[in-house]
Amino acid sequence: MQAVVVLGCKPDTNRLTERAAAATQAWFYLQNSSAILLCTGYASQAGLPAEANLLAAQATSSGVPHDRIVIEDQAQNSIENALNCLPILQSSKIQHITLVTSDYHMPRCRLLFEAVLQGTDIDVCWAEVCAALPILTSAPVK
Numbered sequence: 001m002q003a004v005v006v007l008g009c010k011p012d013t014n015r016l017t018e019r020a021a022a023a024t025q026a027w028f029y030l031q032n033s034s035a036i037l038l039c040t041g042y043a044s045q046a047g048l049p050a051e052a053n054l055l056a057a058q059a060t061s062s063g064v065p066h067d068r069i070v071i072e073d074q075a076q077n078s079i080e081n082a083l084n085c086l087p088i089l090q091s092s093k094i095q096h097i098t099l100v101t102s103d104y105h106m107p108r109c110r111l112l113f114e115a116v117l118q119g120t121d122i123d124v125c126w127a128e129v130c131a132a133l134p135i136l137t138s139a140p141v142k
Contacts, residue, residue, distance in 0.1 A: 008041015008051025020058035082116040103128040
């Protein structure tokens with residue numbers, strides 16, 4: 001099983017929209033109807049839905065089936081994104097993830113996800129969002 005994991009950010013910028021677009025593109029790139037799109041992020045601004053819900057709504061409107069989206073809406077920072085996603089990935093029997101976040105954010109997130117996933121059988125590649133164009137690179141983690 002495969003998953004695309006997209007990290008939320010404050011919804012008052014274009015970054016959330018760019019990340020959702022890149023995650024959707026990565027999900028369709030897998031061409032695998034069993035893959036999940038895991039959206040993560042809490043309600044960072046009062047009165048707005050959780051970042052994860054906003055990401056999921058955009059993915060759904062772009063054609064990702066609702067039943068392929070999993071929402072993790074408690075993580076308030078990058079380490080919590082990784083820690084909170086781990087049990088979801090394990091219970092879904094995910095073997096490979098594509099991590100999606102902004103290019104400036106990716107180095108830290110890669111390190112965090114690699115540390116959290118160390119010792120699992122989950123491989124990681126990443127899609128940096130730069131001008132809404134993902135750049136896919138492989139990096140197996142064991």
